[in-house]
Amino acid sequence: MQAALITPTQAGLVYAADLLMLLLRYGLFAGVAYWVFWRWKKARWQHRRIQPRFPEAKHIRTEIRYSILTCLIFAAVGVCIFAARQAGYTRIYTSIGQYGWPYVGVVPSLPFSPTTRISTGPTDLCTCRAYTIMFTGYTTCPRIHPRGLRLPFTP
Known part of the structure; x- marks a missing residue:
């Protein structure tokens, strides 16, 4: 690209x-x-x-x-x-129809959720997978940095 x-x-x-x-x-x-x-x-x-x-x-x-x-x-x-x-380095989107209204309200609040953890443990991958499948329909999770930070883009 x-x-x-x-x-x-x-x-x-x-x-x-x-x-x-x-x-x-x-x-x-x-x-x-x-x-x-x-x-x-x-x-x-x-x-x-x-x-x-x-x-x-x-x-x-x-x-x-x-x-x-x-x-x-x-x-x-x-x-x-x-x-x-x-340049295509972010996953910012402007079409609500791309993921739907639940994504707009729920996903940005997930970092503040008590179930979301900033680590690379298996719970995070399960939590991540659950909301990813629920709101986007995709079965893959966003990349996770080795230090445990979720990356908003794929480098």
């Missing part, structure tokens, strides 16, 4: 779109939480505060800068995932 490389223009557009989405999401959730708990209802929540003093404005600006830096890094990760998907 020939790997499809992305162009610098595509990478820039994906980066800009990811960054915009991350900044908007951060601004919406963090901004609303800040406004409600630190401005609008400041006195109402005072008795629940751990630290009695409010931070100085310079500390708040520092936290915002670190959050923006994190958004810049996550946007770069988004470009890497996009490039890997274009």
